[in-house]
Amino acid sequence: MSLEWRKSSYSPNAGDCVEVATGRDVHVRDTKDREAGHITVPAPAWRELLSRLN
Template sequence: MLDRAEDRVRWRTSSYSNSEGGACVEVALSTLTRVRDTKDREGGRLDVPFTAWRAFTSALRQA
């Protein structure tokens, strides 16, 4: 079960979630960036410092 702080997190689903294959993630942004599998929301998540997430997404845009 998720804790109360987790209940207040606003998850955003990838705009590609309805595509074939359904291999998509959801992201919640705050001081930590949380990433989880759209199909298995209770299966765990990856927590990354927001600054590291910003560097990662910036590098993806430049690639």
């Protein structure tokens, strides 16, 4: 499965950022260490997290 990654709009331009790929689940990785892998979160849990951060 090929994921389409995008940088967080809240990340600075210095490269210290988080990237996400969305689909049935949400995948999150550190831009500075892409080879370390990523975490996968169910989309409903991701939406709940974001709603609590606002």
